[in-house]
Amino acid sequence: MPPLTPAIVELAGRQHRRGEAASRLLLQTRAIAFVEGYELRRRTRRNDVHAELARIRPDNRGFAYEGAALAAALADLATPRRGQRRYGLGSSDTHLGSLLAGPGTGFVHLIHVGAGWSAALLPWRMLHRRLPLDSLLRWLAVDGAGFSRGFFGGPRWIRRLAHRPDREDPVQAVLCQGVGRSLWFVECGDGAGLGRHIERFPPGLRRELWAGVGLAASYAGGGTDRQIEQLLTLGGEDRAALAQGAVFAAEAQRTAGHIPAHTEAAVSAFTGVSAHTAADWARDSYEFARALGSEIESYRWWQCEIRSRATAVAD
Structure with a gap:
C-alpha cells in the first residue's frame, strides 16, 4: 500500500474554495484525520x-476509520484468494x-464508505465481490467512490460529470x-457555490447531490449559521433529500456512540427533529x-422511506 501524506488532502492545493477560515480549518482537520487513519492501518498490525x-479525538475518529478502511480494502484487493470463497461481514x-x-x-x-475509495482504482463490482461488506450497506461503497472522485477531481471534474448523459x-x-458530500469540502460549505455546481446537473440527480451535502454538513460540520440558513431555503424533494443525508449522519454518529453538538444542530435544522429521533428513522427502516x-x-x-418521513414532518 502506498503511503499518503497530509499534502494530498490539502484543500487549497486542489482549487477548492477557501471559504471562511473557521470552516476551512475544521474541514481540513477532518481530511487530515482520514490520512492519519490510513497511515495507522498501513503501519499497524x-x-x-x-x-x-x-487515541484520535471522537469528532475525528470516524474519518480516521474511513481512511483505515481504504488501507484495509486495498490490502484485501491485493491479496490473492483461492476460488470464489465468500467472506462474511467482520471475518477475521x-x-x-x-x-x-x-x-x-x-x-x-x-x-463501508472508506472501502469505496478504492473504486477510484478498480470497478465497484469487484469491491462487492471481493470485500466482506454488509449486504445493504455495501452500497455506501459506491457513495465513497463518488466522494473520492469529487474530492480529488475538484471543480473541473465535477463540471464534466454534470454534462454526462442523464439516465x-x-x-x-x-x-x-458521494459527489454531493465532496462538494461540501470543495465549496467549503458555501451555499451559493454548492447551488451553482448542482444546478448544472440534470434535475433528477440534483436531489441526490443535496442528500450528500446534508450528510456532509451534518457529519463533518464546518458550516456557519449563515451557511446552514442558506441550505434551509431549499424546498420540495431537494429539502427532503437534504434531510435524508442528515438522518444518515445522525445514525452513523449514534452508532459510534458520540453525537457531536454540530451534528445535533444541523440534523435538527434539516429534519425538524432531534438527532436521536432522526437516527431512529434510519434504524426503524x-x-x-x-x-x-x-x-x-x-x-x-x-x-x-426516510425522505418520506422528513416530508411528513415538514408538512
Missing part, C-alpha cells in the same frame, strides 16, 4: 489498529473484516450522493430494507 484509532480472515470487528462495529458506515440509473444516483434483498433498489427504498 491489524489486531492493534483499534487501540491506535481510539480479511484485513477489512478485522477492521469491522470489535470496536469497528461502531464505525460500520464509515468503514435512470440508481448506481449513478448513489455515486452522485433498515431491517425492512434488508429483508427486501441486497440489490441497490432495497438501498434506495431505505433512503426514500
Whole structure:
C-alpha cells in the first residue's frame, strides 16, 4: 500500500474554495484525520489498529476509520484468494473484516464508505465481490467512490460529470450522493457555490447531490449559521433529500456512540427533529430494507422511506 501524506488532502492545493477560515480549518482537520487513519492501518498490525484509532479525538475518529478502511480494502484487493470463497461481514480472515470487528462495529458506515475509495482504482463490482461488506450497506461503497472522485477531481471534474448523459440509473444516483458530500469540502460549505455546481446537473440527480451535502454538513460540520440558513431555503424533494443525508449522519454518529453538538444542530435544522429521533428513522427502516434483498433498489427504498418521513414532518 502506498503511503499518503497530509499534502494530498490539502484543500487549497486542489482549487477548492477557501471559504471562511473557521470552516476551512475544521474541514481540513477532518481530511487530515482520514490520512492519519490510513497511515495507522498501513503501519499497524491489524489486531492493534483499534487501540491506535481510539487515541484520535471522537469528532475525528470516524474519518480516521474511513481512511483505515481504504488501507484495509486495498490490502484485501491485493491479496490473492483461492476460488470464489465468500467472506462474511467482520471475518477475521480479511484485513477489512478485522477492521469491522470489535470496536469497528461502531464505525460500520464509515468503514463501508472508506472501502469505496478504492473504486477510484478498480470497478465497484469487484469491491462487492471481493470485500466482506454488509449486504445493504455495501452500497455506501459506491457513495465513497463518488466522494473520492469529487474530492480529488475538484471543480473541473465535477463540471464534466454534470454534462454526462442523464439516465435512470440508481448506481449513478448513489455515486452522485458521494459527489454531493465532496462538494461540501470543495465549496467549503458555501451555499451559493454548492447551488451553482448542482444546478448544472440534470434535475433528477440534483436531489441526490443535496442528500450528500446534508450528510456532509451534518457529519463533518464546518458550516456557519449563515451557511446552514442558506441550505434551509431549499424546498420540495431537494429539502427532503437534504434531510435524508442528515438522518444518515445522525445514525452513523449514534452508532459510534458520540453525537457531536454540530451534528445535533444541523440534523435538527434539516429534519425538524432531534438527532436521536432522526437516527431512529434510519434504524426503524433498515431491517425492512434488508429483508427486501441486497440489490441497490432495497438501498434506495431505505433512503426514500426516510425522505418520506422528513416530508411528513415538514408538512
